[in-house]
Amino acid sequence: MRPLQRTALVLIVPAIAYLGAACERTDTPTAVRPLASMVAPATLLVDDDLMQCPTAQYTSIQAAVTAAGPGDHIDVCPGTYTEQVVIPTGKDNIRLRSTQQWAAVIKAPPVMMLDPLFVPAYTIVRVAGAQNVTILAFTITGPGPGTCNSLNYGVRVADGGSADILGNHIKDIRDAPPPPNVSGCQNGVAVLVGRWIDGTTGSARIIGNVIDSYQKNGPTVDNAGSHAEIAHNRILGVGPSATIAQNGIQVSRGATADIRQNFVSGNIYAPQTFAASGILFFGPGAVFTDHNTVTGNDLGVYMDNNATPPFGPGCGTPQGSMIAHNRIRSSTFDGAGLAGLAPCQVTTVQVAYNKTDQNGGPGASAYDGAHDNAFDNNSVEENEDGGILLDDADNNSVGNNQVRNNGTSAGDVTDGIRVNQLSMGNTVHDNHLRDNVTHDCHDNSMGMGTAGTANNWLGNHGETENKTGLCTRDPDDASFETTTVYGWDPAYPWSDAFGDAVAYDWATAYATIDTDALLQLLPQIRAGGIRRASASPSP
Secondary structure (H helix, E strand, O other), rough: OOOOOOOOOOOOOOOOOOOOOOOOOOOOOOOOOOOHHOOOOEEEEEOOOOOOOOOEOOOHHHHHHHHOOOEEEEEEEEEEEEOOOEEEOOOOEEEEEEEEOOOEEEEOOOOOOOOOOOOOEEEEEEEOOOOOOEEEEEEEEEEOOOOOOOOOOOOOOOOOOEEEEEEEEEEEEOOOOOOOOOOOOOOOOOEEEOOOOOOOOEEEEEEOOOOOOOOOOOEEEEOOOEEEEEEEEEEEOOOOOOOOEEEEEEEEEEEEEEEEEOOEOOOEOEEEEEEOOOEEEEOOEEEEEEEEEEEOOOOOEEEEEEOHHHOOOOOOOOOEEEEOOEEEEOOOOEEEEEEEOOOOOOEEOEEEOEEOOOOOOOOOEOOOOOOOOEEEEEEEEEOOOOOEEEEOOOOEEOOEEEEEOOOOOOOOEEEEEEEEEOOOOOEEEEEEEOOOOOOEEEOOOOOOHHOOOOOOOHHHHHHOOOOOOEEEOOOOOOOOOOOOOOOOOOOOOHHOOOOHHHHHHHHHHHHHOHHHHOOOOOOOOOOOOOOOOOOOOOO
16 A cells, blocks of 8 residues: 655746736747747737737637647737637647736637547537647636537547646536536536547646536546646535536546645535535546545545446556545535445555544445555544444554544434444554444444454544444543644645746635635535435546
């Protein structure tokens, strides 16, 4: 198992001087150029109506992209650009920049051209094989014109392309019906990197964006060979919705990702026949998820490894993944969960140093034969359906967690740490438990382990148990305080790593979103008798 570590965010890009909003250019766009390595990048200027920048050479972004050479800079003046933009192979290192933050609006046109991939789709901005493209400080917006499948993606990276998607406001990537009851069709993904069903891959850094009012998903990374770094974003679903189960972030079908310092909220499906998710891993590769704040979703951070046909190529390969230092609260169901039916059981994943509180389900959970995982050093408090649950989960380690005030009085079905009958070979050790209902320590299994269970309970401090010997009271075990830092840092200066991005006033832009108020929301009330609901990944 990969040892717990905190990986610093390292963003390496070429240094680029800030260009401002100047409206002058000295070279002729159509002139023969020397080799790119011998000259500075050309700057192409775009203005839709030639009012803000009357000397602009182009009135559409696509015209500038078509004229640009590799490495050129395209500055886009304020205005509304009702068009689709495609950056194809051969346009490597192009930088697209709104000269004023969110003032250049790329809007889905009423009649759109389909992407030329296996499954036809409508996309506003598509990176089609170009490498190291930058898309900075735009508003990218729908909606599509129809009631179903009229707008699939806001930004798409495909055909092996790569992009930095930085500081944009990506909104209303949906069909025409407005929030909260958007169309129930499974399109409307704000950012898509790769896609299994299309046999395409991509890579991206998705950083510092505000992503809201999408129909199905926020940032989504799909297919083995695809990778994304998703960091410092504010991702807000439309929930509660009666029509669709959304996902704030999805990593799926063998894709890998580093996900850190995001705020994700508002992904709630009111009927509860399926569950929306804050962060969903569906048959992923290795994923590293740390210092996110995930609040007010159906599922907080959830891994379902069962991406088998027809929904995916087969079981994921998440071994060595880590979910750490997150703040997960107010989920309708589980806070942090691992699941996946045979033969796709989750194994060797570390869930550590998280604070998971006030969720409607268990604070942390393992299901469906999940084995050889570690739940360590988590703070688990005030979760309605218990603290930590092992339900048909084997050979896991649950240690050094602080578990208090979890459970409800509706029968003996919730506890601080609860191990259900089919779970065996688990080691539950050195946990600190208090004031949980029904018991601090509870094990329904039978075997040759501690107190006649099929598991080993060692050194746990708690006051109540369903079998003598699972935990003992320690009069000196009085402190549940910790110096651990959970969740995101909303003031982190991500833009310092990008030359052009540092010039914008991000603090003022982000201040329009009251994340503190969202953090105070209580979980949705679960429908009678529903204790667990299946996730709903984007196809």
